[in-house]
Amino acid sequence: MPPQMSSAQKAMRLFAVLVAGCERLATPGADGETAIFKGETRLHALMFWLRNPDYLAWELLELHAATGDAALVARVRAMLAAEEPILRRDAMPKWRFGAYDPIDTEMAMLTSRRLVRTVHRPAGPKSAENSFLLFPAAFRFEGAVAGNIAYQWYADRMRVVMQVAGERFGSDLKKTQYEHIEYAKTPGHGLIPPITRRVEERLRGIEEGS
Template structure:
């Protein structure tokens, strides 16, 4: 019998908290001079482009791909902590129970964010602005407000139920710091399963093959230490 993967789903409230944490962790300081837009007067940071937001969200939602990326980075740098981080993820059931698949779209992993952003925008935590010309939007930017920062600080202190997302978002934000959405998209396209997923279909798991690759790299490390 062929096993069919059932895509897990999240609630609008879970999505809103996750996206708020991502924006807060990934936001760049507000550019100078201050924006002429009065609504942005209390903005404290910005995530530029929906592509970057979606690509960061993909790694938060898909621990198997995050671990695979850590292993690819380890192969290049041989930094032991990358192998250790990947092992911690893959040795747990995180790639199975914490995985929320995303669609493959024209620009890579994608999932509609309108509902989550509506929650954040209505509460005054995030402001979205569009760049481009009438009828042709070229870019979305996501501004974290001072109220949004306060909400994140409160989550960190009073909502331990979100500690997993806090830790995971912070890890991904560190790995993606200084990289734009196009660069992150290119890194995610290095994985065959991701790249070969038909447009409009959900990107499948690579947990099994990533655990296999981890075992190979660990064996190389042991052999190298013993030689």
């Protein structure tokens, strides 16, 4: 298990997710925002793959099955060789309809620096959820921390997460995660368990069949 993270470290991780998953605006918004991350459901779904390398590795193998891209298998092999499912895993609890961890403290830190602001926006005819506005200071800050080793790991890994997630909505990403019985059967407030053994078995089957 990774060591306990400070609020500042968690804020840095959250920032990496927001920057990787946001949409740049063609022109600044009414409050000066230059990008938006749409949907807190999507945020937690992306965060789950960032914090659980074994589930991300499974999705990379799914992508390999669809595309035949051998680089995806190599990526999974490297993740397992580095023991990422143990050393990089930061388990998320199950809450209502999927993986969820409160982000209020970390978001307050980012908001206080005028990097990000939460807004409540419609998510459908009868629902709404939080989205997040990103301001020019956020991208200046991204450039300033580009040399930070810890942040760079998150930024690099989020490129892999976004390769898996694509343009899908948060509800679609949650459905994908629910396809794992371990995830689906986790009781409320329980930590979602690893699937490392199944990933290892699937990788071995691919390598033996190649």
